[in-house]
C-alpha cells in the first residue's frame with residue numbers, strides 16, 4: 001500500500017503525463033485556435049488594473065487560467081494577470097483539508113505563463129476545519145459559508161492587497177476569474193459569464209466576476225488539458241471527479257466513498273468531529289457510513 005503523509009507527499013500528486021509541460025506557445029496553431037473559437041466570454045481587459053484567477057489546483061481552474069492567459073496575451077494584458085490559491089489549512093490532526101499538491105499545481109501553471117502566484121489564507125479563520133467547528137454544521141448546498149469565508153473573502157482581500165501595491169489612489173478595478181462551468185449544476189448554468197461581483201465596494205474596489213470556461217463541457221476541459229499538456233492532479237487518475245477539499249459535503253456519495261478510501265486518516269478525523277458535533281457530514285449520510293462503505297472495498301492506494 002502506497003502512502004502519502006498529510007503534508008509531504010511520497011507519491012507525486014501531479015500526473016506523470018504532464019510532468020514536463022512544454023513552454024507556452026502563443027502562436028496561432030490549430031489547437032489554440034480551436035480553444036478560442038469556442039470562447040464566448042466578453043471581457044473588457046482595458047477596464048481592469050488586475051485580473052485575479054482563482055486556482056484551486058483542479059482541472060477547471062487549469063483550463064480557466066490557460067484561457068485567461070491566452071486571451072490576455074492577445075489583448076497585450078498578460079502583465080495584469082495574477083494567480084491566487086486559497087489555502088484552506090489543516091485539521092488538528094495535521095491533515096490538509098485540500099488534496100496535497102493542489103497548490104503546487106497552481107503555482108507550476110502560473111510559472112508556465114510567467115504570471116505572479118500567491119497563496120493566501122483567511123485572516124479570520126486558521127482553517128476550514130476551524131470555520132466548520134465554529135458554525136456547528138457542515139457546509140451544504142444552502143450553506144456555502146466555506147467558499148464565501150475561505151475563498152471569496154480571501155480573494156477580496158487579495159484584490160485590495162494588489163490595489164495597495166499598485167498605489168492607484170483610487171478604487172482598484174479588478175477581474176476575478178473562476179473555473180465554474182454551466183454543466184456542473186443548474187445554479188451554475190444560470191450564472192452570467194461576466195457580471196459585477198458582490199465584493200464590489202465603490203470606495204475600495206470594483207470587481208467584475210468572469211467565468212471564462214462557463215460554456216465548456218467536461219470532455220473539452222480534458223481535451224484542452226491533454227492538448228496543451230497542462231499539469232493536473234493525480235487524484236483524477238485515482239477516480240476523483242472533483243478536487244479542492246478532499247472530503248466535501250457537497251460531493252456525490254461515490255466520490256466521498258472513493259476519497260475516504262484514499263484519505264482514511266482525514267476521514268477518521270472527520271468521523272470523530274461528526275460525533276462531537278452531532279451533525280451528519282452530508283444530509284442523512286454520515287462520515288461513519290462513508291467509511292464503512294469505503295472499507296467494504298478498500299483501495300490499494302491510500303494518501304493518509
Ligand code: SF4
Pocket residue numbers: 139146147243244245247248249250
Ligand atoms: S470543496 Fe466543498 S467544502 Fe470545500 S470549499 Fe468547496 S464547497 Fe466547501
